[in-house]
Amino acid sequence: MTKSIGPVKVDSVDVAKQLVEQYDTFLFDCDGVLWLGSHLLPHIKETLDLLVAHQKTLYFVTNNSTKSRAAYAKKFASFGIIVSEDQIFTSGYASALYVRDTLKLQPGKDKVWVFGESGIVEELKLMGYESLGCNDPRLDHPFDIATSPFIAQGLDPDVKAVIAGLDTKVNYHRLAITLQYLQQPDIKFVATNIDSTYPNKGHILPGAGSMINCVAFAAGREPAACGKPNPNMLNAIVTAKQLNRSKCCMVGDRLNTDIRFGVEGKLGGTLLVLTGIETEQNALDASGDHPLPKYYAEKLGDLYELIN
Numbered sequence: 001m002t003k004s005i006g007p008v009k010v011d012s013v014d015v016a017k018q019l020v021e022q023y024d025t026f027l028f029d030c031d032g033v034l035w036l037g038s039h040l041l042p043h044i045k046e047t048l049d050l051l052v053a054h055q056k057t058l059y060f061v062t063n064n065s066t067k068s069r070a071a072y073a074k075k076f077a078s079f080g081i082i083v084s085e086d087q088i089f090t091s092g093y094a095s096a097l098y099v100r101d102t103l104k105l106q107p108g109k110d111k112v113w114v115f116g117e118s119g120i121v122e123e124l125k126l127m128g129y130e131s132l133g134c135n136d137p138r139l140d141h142p143f144d145i146a147t148s149p150f151i152a153q154g155l156d157p158d159v160k161a162v163i164a165g166l167d168t169k170v171n172y173h174r175l176a177i178t179l180q181y182l183q184q185p186d187i188k189f190v191a192t193n194i195d196s197t198y199p200n201k202g203h204i205l206p207g208a209g210s211m212i213n214c215v216a217f218a219a220g221r222e223p224a225a226c227g228k229p230n231p232n233m234l235n236a237i238v239t240a241k242q243l244n245r246s247k248c249c250m251v252g253d254r255l256n257t258d259i260r261f262g263v264e265g266k267l268g269g270t271l272l273v274l275t276g277i278e279t280e281q282n283a284l285d286a287s288g289d290h291p292l293p294k295y296y297a298e299k300l301g302d303l304y305e306l307i308n
């Protein structure tokens with residue numbers, strides 16, 4: 001009988017080197033792996049530099065839809081890390097691709113109601129779609145059915161889809177108007193991602209999935225979710241970058257999104273770091289619903305600290 005081997009902890013030079021040597025491409029989740037909000041985790045820049053020095057190709061795959069790829073490139077630059085826009089994939093971008101390539105909405109004609117932040121709107125705009133909702137200041141006003149301009153003017157008949165994502169300005173007005181659109185059965189319902197929570201500076205905060213579930217529950221509808229672990233997102237990256245899956249390693253902090261994305265996407269490896277959502281106990285718990293990683297580490301910066 002073969003003994004099943006659980007996740008290997010990256011806690012020695014040998015394991016760290018073995019991990020780095022096996023793969024030629026690393027796909028990094030961002031929240032909880034590279035940073036917590038605006039706080040860069042220890043030795044991230046050094047680890048990314050080390051991988052580049054070893055001729056590794058790096059991509060960044062985040063479910064956080066609040067920023068566009070261009071805005072993420074600026075965020076990386078603010079930490080002194082040079083990353084180009086075409087190395088970055090977001091769930092907002094994946095959702096815009098879904099609107100264009102699967103729903104086949106017509107740019108310049110069909111519109112999208114956005115329950116979420118500017119990262120979604122900017123990606124849609126690049127594809128020629130007009131968005132409504134999002135950070136429209138009228139939605140900041142307390143909801144009153146008698147005075148809401150969105151109720152008074154009625155729904156825009158050109159809206160053909162709702163995209164819902166993480167919205168840190170969520171309020172009743174946004175929920176109420178999003179629901180009005182979702183009550184139209186012909187309007188498609190798209191979710192950026194399913195993360196129930198996300199980590200930020202020592203706190204676990206409500207994630208996109210928690211907000212999307214609120215409007216999904218009210219509407220009695222199930223959205224098409226575009227971010228990790230949806231294989232379409234990985235397929236888009238593999239095709240665009242001509243990747244050999246067996247030589248790729250997905251690095252993430254969440255089992256049901258990042259590690260599932262890597263395992264079900266048949267990537268050669270997965271590395272779970274414990275700086276975000278999961279604990280060491282979760283990393284080793286084979287009784288859960290989610291696939292386990294091939295490797296796990298206390299933090300991504302351990303690769304640099306061990307190898308250097």
Ligand SMILES: O=C(O)[C@H](O)[C@H](O)COP(=O)(O)O
Binds near residue numbers: 196199
């Ligand atoms: O949308 C969310 O719930 C969060 O932003 C989530 O943390 C996604 O970010 P990621 O960990 O994929 O970078």
Ligand SMILES: [Mg+2]
Binds near residue numbers: 029030031
């Ligand atoms: Mg994460």
